[in-house]
Amino acid sequence: MDNQAFETEAKMAAGSWKREASPGRRSLLKLFAVCLLAGLLTTAVGVLSLSLVYTKAGGLVNEMRVNEMNVNEVLVKDGAVSSRPLVDVRFGFLNRLSRSEPQKYPGGTIQWATYRSDSDHYPDPEGQEFGESLHQKQSQMSVALLRIKPGGLRVPHWHFNANEHGYVLQGTVWIGVVTAENVTVFNGTEGQVVFFPRNAVHWIKNCGEGEAVLLLFFGSHEEVKTLEADEAFLGTPEDIAARALQPIGGVKFIRTFRKFSEAQVVNLPPNLGQLVHSVNYTRSEDSQVWRYLYDLGASPIHPFHGGQFQWAPFRSARTSKSPMELIYIQSLNEESRSLTLASLRIFANELGQPHYHFNANELAYVVSGCARAGLVMESGTTVTFDVTIGDVIFFPVGTQHYLRSVCDEELLLVVAYSTGKEALKTLRMNKYFMDTADHILAQLFHKDQKEFQNFPRS
Structure with missing residues (x-):
């Protein structure tokens, strides 16, 4: 049933509402526009600021993780993010070597102040700062402190990428150097300098009654690459080693050599007295020894x-x-x-x-x-x-x-x-x-x- 009066009243009421609401609606629209403009300006400023930060950093930072103590800095390299503790700039030039955790072996210890290709191998953040400083500035040097117990042996080994210079701080050692031309053996004592050419096989045996201490400098700012003689021997197939060395017993004898579970870098077997029956610390001719030994003192x-x-x-x-x-x-x-x-x-x-x-x-x-x-x-x-x-x-x-x-x-x-x-x-x-x-x-x-x-x- 149509009711025109009702429809007319409803239209008039709607029109009346629109007329009365127009001024308020315009105010709301103005307020909304102002807020929208402010938001756009704030967003633009934020984007600009971030762009400047990213430009200085050398790339976009996808995620920044800083710990609660604010002791980490964000490092950006090739678009990737890593972090490490903030370290005083002086540790780029100072290494507390005596305080670093030594690498322990049965025959002694080694402490390093050097560059590490794997950052997890640094002893502490200060050691990392020093090692990376040596590397970035192309120092062509790194250093290690070697301690050998009485009777201990720095096993025969060679370095692929560095000459080595040693200074005997304490004790008496017997040293061997094997090159393609000859073998040279001699004693070294406190105040003397020894030189090991790159890739020459060399060893250091503590032949004194007390601990021997040597300071070792390596002519490389890369991580020193080393191979011990036992690793080279045990890494060679048994039949190849037998044919090369031709021992009595052939391959069967070669198979009696065992692979050690621990590193033999500085070796001192507990049953050394049963293994070694005769020791002769000989010395080569002076003209040959002086190629590798210098009496600095x-x-x-x-x-x-x-x-x-x-x-x-x-x-x-x-x-x-x-x-x-x-x-x-x-x-x-x-x-x-x-x-x-x-x-x-x-x-x-x-x-x-x-x-x-x-x-x-x-x-x-x-x-x-x-x-x-x-x-x-x-x-x-x-x-x-x-x-x-x-x-x-x-x-x-x-x-x-x-x-x-x-x-x-x-x-x-x-x-x-x-x-x-x-x-x-x-x-x-x-x-x-x-x-x-x-x-x-x-x-x-x-x-x-x-x-x-x-x-x-x-």
């Missing part, structure tokens, strides 16, 4: 104000007078990436003045004493830190650095330089400062030219 002393150096060696073969030094240098010159070793003494409370090296990185181990070290990086940033016994210090090539003894005990370091076949080239601060014209210095430092007469000039 007996070498000439080179003094400077506040301390002294002894070198193994740093001069070219043409300027050498000692037969031992001449043969040793010739041996080093046959190899690439060989190192120059030295002992550095800074007297109590004296200064090894600021200097830098043109052609070598420097890696030093603190044997005794304590010091304050400082260096100025290429950015102009100054880094200073305290060092003590068992610490390793890294000074990159061209970086001005100094060492100041800060205790009443003499500071003694064993130092390695990545010189290769070149003589070490060094420039000290007093040399380059005093050799710069005083009017140049006056302009540089905004000081009266006459004031520079306060500095003594040689």
Whole structure:
């Protein structure tokens, strides 16, 4: 049933509602538009900010995970994200080697300050910072501290990618070096330097009554690649080993050799007395031994104000007078990436003045004493830190650095330089400062030219 009156009233009511609601609706629309515009502006600013952050990071970061203590930094490389603890910048130049967890073996221990291709193999975040610093700055060096128990043996082995220089810190050892030409055996004792060419088989046997300690420098900033002789033997098929070595009993005898469950890097069997019946620590001819042994403790002393150096060696073969030094240098010159070793003494409370090296990185181990070290990086940033016994210090090539003894005990370091076949080239601060014209210095430092007469000039 149609009711036009009802329809007319309903239409009039609807029209009345629209007319009365129009002003309020316009206000709501304006408010909505303002909010929408603000939202769009906020989103645009956010996107712009993130774009700037991503651009600086070198790529898009898909996920950032920072722990609750805010001690992790986000590292972006090739679009991938990883994180590691934030570490003080000084640990790029300082390694607390004596505090790192040693790798333990039946015959002794090894502690490393080196680059690791697997970050999980670093002992701690500080060790990782140091190792990656050696690698990024292409130091051509790494270092290890080897301890051998009495009777213990650093088993015959060779390194694929590095020459090795060792300094005997303590004890007496019997050393063998096997090359394609010959075998050389000799004793080494405290204060002497030994050299093992890359890929030469070599061993170190503790033949003294106390612990032997050696500081080992390797001429590579890559992870040192090593193969032990037992691994090479046991990795060779039995029939091949039998045909190569031709033992009595043939393959049956070869099969009596067993594969060890533990690493034999530093070996000391519990039944050594039953295994070894006769020991003869022979020595090869001096002319052969000096290819691999240098008596650093007996070498000439080179003094400077506040301390002294002894070198193994740093001069070219043409300027050498000692037969031992001449043969040793010739041996080093046959190899690439060989190192120059030295002992550095800074007297109590004296200064090894600021200097830098043109052609070598420097890696030093603190044997005794304590010091304050400082260096100025290429950015102009100054880094200073305290060092003590068992610490390793890294000074990159061209970086001005100094060492100041800060205790009443003499500071003694064993130092390695990545010189290769070149003589070490060094420039000290007093040399380059005093050799710069005083009017140049006056302009540089905004000081009266006459004031520079306060500095003594040689």
